[in-house]
Amino acid sequence: MSIRLRLDKPWRPLAADEIARLPGQLGVYQVADAAGAILYIGQAGARAPFGLRSELQREQKERGDGCQFRVEVNQQYRTRWFELLMVHQADHGSLPPDNAKNPPPLGRLSPN
Amino acid sequence: MDFEPSEEQQMLIDQVRRFVREEIIPLEAQLDPDASELDPADHARLVEKTKAMGLFGIDIPKEYGGPDIDIVTRVLLAIEMAQHRAGLYVPCYGTFGGAGLAQIFEANEDQKERYLYPTLRGEKKAFFGLTEPSGGSDPARAIQTKAERRENGWVLNGAKLYISNADRAQYGIVFARTDASKGRAGITCFIIDSDTPGFHVRRVVHTLRSSHYATELEFKDCWVSDHQVLGEVNKGFAVANDRLTRQRIPYAAGCIGVAIAAHEMAIEWAKMRTTFGEKLANRQAVQWMLVDNEIDIRTARHFTLEAAEKARRGLPFKIEASIAKLTASEGGGRVVDRSMQIHGGMGMTKDLPLERWYREMRIRRVGEGPSEVQRMVIAREILGSNLR
Numbered sequence: 001m002s003i004r005l006r007l008d009k010p011w012r013p014l015a016a017d018e019i020a021r022l023p024g025q026l027g028v029y030q031v032a033d034a035a036g037a038i039l040y041i042g043q044a045g046a047r048a049p050f051g052l053r054s055e056l057q058r059e060q061k062e063r064g065d066g067c068q069f070r071v072e073v074n075q076q077y078r079t080r081w082f083e084l085l086m087v088h089q090a091d092h093g094s095l096p097p098d099n100a101k102n103p104p105p106l107g108r109l110s111p112n
Numbered sequence: 113m114d115f116e117p118s119e120e121q122q123m124l125i126d127q128v129r130r131f132v133r134e135e136i137i138p139l140e141a142q143l144d145p146d147a148s149e150l151d152p153a154d155h156a157r158l159v160e161k162t163k164a165m166g167l168f169g170i171d172i173p174k175e176y177g178g179p180d181i182d183i184v185t186r187v188l189l190a191i192e193m194a195q196h197r198a199g200l201y202v203p204c205y206g207t208f209g210g211a212g213l214a215q216i217f218e219a220n221e222d223q224k225e226r227y228l229y230p231t232l233r234g235e236k237k238a239f240f241g242l243t244e245p246s247g248g249s250d251p252a253r254a255i256q257t258k259a260e261r262r263e264n265g266w267v268l269n270g271a272k273l274y275i276s277n278a279d280r281a282q283y284g285i286v287f288a289r290t291d292a293s294k295g296r297a298g299i300t301c302f303i304i305d306s307d308t309p310g311f312h313v314r315r316v317v318h319t320l321r322s323s324h325y326a327t328e329l330e331f332k333d334c335w336v337s338d339h340q341v342l343g344e345v346n347k348g349f350a351v352a353n354d355r356l357t358r359q360r361i362p363y364a365a366g367c368i369g370v371a372i373a374a375h376e377m378a379i380e381w382a383k384m385r386t387t388f389g390e391k392l393a394n395r396q397a398v399q400w401m402l403v404d405n406e407i408d409i410r411t412a413r414h415f416t417l418e419a420a421e422k423a424r425r426g427l428p429f430k431i432e433a434s435i436a437k438l439t440a441s442e443g444g445g446r447v448v449d450r451s452m453q454i455h456g457g458m459g460m461t462k463d464l465p466l467e468r469w470y471r472e473m474r475i476r477r478v479g480e481g482p483s484e485v486q487r488m489v490i491a492r493e494i495l496g497s498n499l500r
């Protein structure tokens with residue numbers, strides 16, 4: 001049984017038609033610039049009216065065109081979100097720029 | 113034994129109940145339903161309140177500066193503190209402070225200066241590293257993490273699994289095998305700073321508990337000096353046995369608090385909701401579920417207070433603590449389950465705290481010794497110590 005640590009699905013354009021196909025479920029997501037550099041790691045929690053779909057719609061509205069995204073449906077969205085942030089910090093030495101503006105309390109992870 | 117709260121206890125209970133209802137629940141309504149932290153400013157403000165109430169550091173023994181509150185009263189208050197969404201694992205979001213790990217009270221003076229006192233002041237957090245991939249119910253046999261004598265110290269190699277808070281803690285208590293030939297008498301307890309080279313938090317272990325995750329640890333040629341041995345070499349399990357048994361009592365109290373909150377919600381709902389032209393409360397099927405809730409809660413409350421009373425009087429309380437842990441974790445699970453059933457679809461949603469309690473209460477039958485191990489402890493006591 002192996003558990004995937006990093007979110008490594010292919011990027012999709014952060015565009016209205018792509019987002020409309022997303023499920024209304026709980027989960028985590030990443031937004032990247034056109035070159036694939038991660039800008040933000042987010043969570044779609046139970047307060048998001050349509051889960052991942054409404055969170056990504058909000059992202060697209062705020063960021064405009066030219067970004068990319070990927071999602072993971074996950075009931076444990078909160079602990080998975082903390083995990084993705086810690087793994088990013090371990091891999092890159094810092095949080096994604098838009099998370100670094102308002103960082104949540106994080107622990108220290110040294111993944112293999 | 114009479115477990116009716118005294119006038120003084122009732123005053124404290126009312127105070128804590130008001131705090132939960134007026135301070136915690138309104139803030140919680142703004143948070144993500146799976147959250148386990150308050151905004152730091154809110155946390156600091158509420159800590160000032162619990163200090164003003166004289167209840168901060170409620171579990172800290174009097175000789176270490178805690179308020180002088182006996183274990184029975186602490187149980188009554190712990191039942192109140194758990195009565196909100198995150199209450200099972202983070203009662204009142206930690207605003208009443210905490211005493212940290214039981215074992216660290218057994219530290220020598222130098223270790224107390226470095227670890228215990230900063231913990232009591234809220235400056236350091238600790239993790240408890242016992243369980244390994246090879247098992248947690250029977251750690252004396254299962255522990256494979258080795259500590260070998262080298263250069264005025266010890267080198268640890270091995271892994272720990274399901275360890276809570278290890279990524280955020282400044283230090284932890286880690287059990288390792290120091291003599292492979294001696295079984296239980298070959299385990300030593302170490303204090304490990306989390307910035308020690310060779311200590312790694314390898315991954316988050318996601319569980320049903322949304323309040324805080326567990327982690328997997330690795331020790332890779334992790335050297336610690338002799339000053340980090342807690343207690344005596346090869347006597348790791350002798351450290352704080354009494355305190356560990358005592359820990360089962362507040363553990364049970366948390367389950368009772370959540371069960372009471374779920375039961376009260378079910379009663380309210382049953383009185384309001386109409387199906388087939390009749391209130392749910394008028395249906396015998398629903399009444400019996402509520403009656404069974406009441407019996408489970410009263411049973412667990414009785415046994416938990418009995419264990420606390422024996423501990424308070426300095427009488428043996430090992431069986432009582434196991435019975436308390438069993439009745440509260442198993443009964444509490446049943447109460448939450450029935451309360452969800454009475455709520456129908458609403459009971460399954462994240463709009464209500466029931467689904468979080470359901471998930472987290474399930475862990476309580478495994479954590480701090482699974483139900484079967486508690487039954488084994490009781491069987492050993494009633495059948496005699498020859499039973500293995």
Ligand SMILES: Cc1cc2nc3c(=O)[nH]c(=O)nc-3n(C[C@H](O)[C@H](O)[C@H](O)COP(=O)(O)OP(=O)(O)OC[C@H]3O[C@@H](n4cnc5c(N)ncnc54)[C@H](O)[C@@H]3O)c2cc1C
Nearest residue numbers: 240241242243247248249274275276319326479480482484
């Ligand atoms: C969310 C979470 C947080 C945790 N946090 C910590 C922590 O901070 N530190 C730490 O050290 N550990 C922690 N644990 C580990 C926990 O204490 C262990 O899971 C527990 O002790 C059981 O050990 P095990 O999982 O290895 O199960 P095993 O020991 O493999 O047992 C499996 C099952 O076998 C049954 N069983 C065991 N012995 C007997 C018996 N004699 N007779 C009949 N049946 C038996 C029980 O049903 C038991 O559940 C945590 C676990 C969880 C889920």
